[in-house]
Amino acid sequence: MKLNDCYILMNSEHLNKLLQFTLPIKESFEEARKKIYLVGGIVRDLHGSLNDISSLDLDFTTDATPDEIKKIIEPIAESVWLSGQRFGTIGAQIDGKTVEITTHRSESYVSESRKPVVTFSNDIHEDLSRRDFTINSMAIDLRTQELIDPFNGLQDLQMKILRTPLDPTISFSEDPLRMMRAARFISRYNLTFDKGLKNSVEELRYRLKIVSAERIRDELNKLVMTPDPNPGFKFLLKTKLYEAFLPELLENKNRHQVRYLRQNLSIRLSALLIHVSQSVQKTRMKELKYSNREIDDVGNLVSAAKMILTTSMNNVQYRRWYLDAGENRQGSIEIAAVQRFSRKRIRAVHQQSRLLDQELKDAAIPLTGSEIINIFGIDEGPKVGNALEHLRNLFIENGPMRRSEAIDSLAIWIKSEDL
DSSP: OBGGGGGGGSOHHHHHHHHHHHHHHHHHHHHTTOOEEEESHHHHHTTTTOOOOTTOOEEEEESSOHHHHHHHHGGGOSEEEOTTGGGTEEEEEETTEEEEEEESEEEEOOTTOSSOEEEEOSOHHHHHHTSSOGGGOOEEETTTTEEEOTTOHHHHHHHTEEOOSSOHHHHHHHOTHHHHHHHHHHHHTTOEEOHHHHHHHHHHGGGGGGSOHHHHHHHHHHHHTSSOOHHHHHHHHHHTGGGGTOGGGGGOTTGGGGGGSOSOHHHHHHHHHTTSOHHHHHHHHHHTTOOHHHHHHHHHHHHHHHHHHHSOOOHHHHHHHHHHHGGGHHHHHHHHHTSSSOHHHHHHHHHHHHHHHHHHTTOSOSSOHHHHHHHHOOOSSHHHHHHHHHHHHHHHHHOOOOHHHHHHHHHHHHHHHTO
């Protein structure tokens, strides 16, 4: 199909910009007598959901080998990187934009290996057949401006159907992560799926165990960050795929409320994990290879939200929550607000906030650890930490204090503790 034949379905402004930008790439590959195609999400999104191409990275596929790709693009690139060369991919920066050009390929997992086996091809149709879904199995031939769509991906996109180019059992066997990707695309593009796709996931979900935790985590993050992840959650539940990486999903009766939260990963993950214990929450995130910082951030958000949900917010408790939540105060309120409980409690927190926020703007403890050492002659170590904790507790009980008041109160406490 010529692009002109489906031009009305595309964003013409974006298409013209793309063709203009890719002109040097097209000419370089033509000069080398190699074919070059634009592939990936940008081809799919040209047909409706693309808002801006200026910040997007571009993917291409070609019948050139990785060594040939490198040789072809070096004269037109500001920089070239070869980290993906063994997988057939050469990266480059061209005219300020990041591009990746990959030799036609197919890849699949074998046996229980966590790494896909990559083989190269010189056939664009073979390359497209090995992609995850038909809506992603389209390409634009830069030489002829032809839309290559052997699996009717454009029609599926219009009909909002999620299918695989090959039999789904073959597709999901080759790369089990595609089963999780299905959940993301269902949510992202509001797609339906046929019974065959669902049955294949149910049959092959055990193979997700051969995929690295990092790849599963990244796919989960992408699903959680879609505007409304609930259709994807439903797919995970119907196929029981969730059991392989987040068994607690079933227990969360408020998971559908995640869509009402702003698209902040920590906030949305916290809303998914708020109903489990801190130990389970930490264990699950460690298994999925989240960083310590991400684990701590989610833990803090969950604790702060639970404090709102379970604690009577008098001034003392509000100050405690204010200090414990820190930068996560607003996020914890949002998480608490989408749980099933009386809205009266949230209103009380907001009212308390209006009464005390002015007071708490200067919520810092008026003495530092080094000042306590110098003023009272306390040795460095746990005793200084205990003194700071005492000042913190005084603040929670009584509100902000002047420096002189802190010194007097601490002197009395140190004497009573015989430090």
